[in-house]
Amino acid sequence: MDDVTCADAELTIRCDPTALADVRQRVRGVAEPIGFADQDVSNIMLAVDEAIANVIRHGYGGPCDEPINIRIQRVSMDEAAAIQITIRDFGKQVEPDCIVGRSLDEVRPGGLGVHIIRTVMDDVVYSPADDRGMRLVMRKKYVP
Amino acid sequence: MTDLIESVSRNENHTVVRLNGEIDLHRSPELHHALVDLCNEKPRRLIVNLSKVQYIDSSGIGSLVDVFRRLKRGGGALFLVSPSERVTSVLEITRLNEFFTIVADEQQALSA
Numbered sequence A: 001m002d003d004v005t006c007a008d009a010e011l012t013i014r015c016d017p018t019a020l021a022d023v024r025q026r027v028r029g030v031a032e033p034i035g036f037a038d039q040d041v042s043n044i045m046l047a048v049d050e051a052i053a054n055v056i057r058h059g060y061g062g063p064c065d066e067p068i069n070i071r072i073q074r075v076s077m078d079e080a081a082a083i084q085i086t087i088r089d090f091g092k093q094v095e096p097d098c099i100v101g102r103s104l105d106e107v108r109p110g111g112l113g114v115h116i117i118r119t120v121m122d123d124v125v126y127s128p129a130d131d132r133g134m135r136l137v138m139r140k141k142y143v144p
Numbered sequence B: 001m002t003d004l005i006e007s008v009s010r011n012e013n014h015t016v017v018r019l020n021g022e023i024d025l026h027r028s029p030e031l032h033h034a035l036v037d038l039c040n041e042k043p044r045r046l047i048v049n050l051s052k053v054q055y056i057d058s059s060g061i062g063s064l065v066d067v068f069r070r071l072k073r074g075g076g077a078l079f080l081v082s083p084s085e086r087v088t089s090v091l092e093i094t095r096l097n098e099f100f101t102i103v104a105d106e107q108q109a110l111s112a
Helices: A017-034 A038-059 A113-120 B028-039 B058-073 B085-093 B106-111
Strands: A009-014 A067-077 A080-089 A123-128 A134-141 B005-010 B014-023 B045-056 B077-081 B101-103
Touching: A009 A017, A017 A038, A017 A067, A017 A080, A038 A067, A038 A080, A038 A113, A038 A134, A038 B045, A038 B058, A038 B085, A067 A134, A113 B085, B005 B028, B014 B028, B014 B058, B014 B106, B028 B045, B028 B058, B045 B058, B045 B085, B045 B106, B058 B077, B058 B085, B077 B106, B101 B106
Parallel strands: B014 B045, B045 B077, B077 B101
Antiparallel strands: A009 A067, A067 A080, A080 A134, A123 A134, B005 B014
8 A cells, every 4th residue: 555645635525426526626636746737637637526426326326425435646657656546435336347438439428437537547447345335546647 | 597507698599508617416417407498498509608617527518418419309409619628628538529519609609
């Protein structure tokens, strides 16, 4: 496990979409000092937003009082600076191989979150967490 | 009006709605509800000005896709006006920039 530095962030939110705006700002607070360009910061915020939205909608089946733990860290990836975000929920477990983005050839609302996450981030790993819930670890490398 | 819906203006052929702020899973139900209400008025053109939208996620994009389909069923058209760089990036990631009619300003939508 990587050390949490003073620039990193750990927070627990309730399963509630009203928390998303605050989480985005916490992501920005870690990503900007690493040096990510503004567009990359926005894309990382988007990926985190989509991941938490999926937990709210699919992991817990809608807003509720259950927790979502979020850890945002500066790490090394291939000897370069990177951002790593870990999202741990306590909802429904899903086989990681089933978490795939849908085809973009079909234009319809919904189902775009996983595609966005996998497009924006360099490394995305879903795994069942202990006895319940899922853990998502995603990383993006800073390229000057 | 709300924080999200800055203004709505109508004439017999078109409706212009100007949005503002950040659209995420928290705000997109409000957006969807408001735009569906406008769709139900059956404008020939629904012109959605996104120039002041600083952020949009897939739930907001999904609302726009649904509104597009509702309008099309009724013979209407949806125009997205002047999306910011961030909004454009989300449209490109989802390849929906190829699907929507995106114009630089409201006048262009009115004269299209």
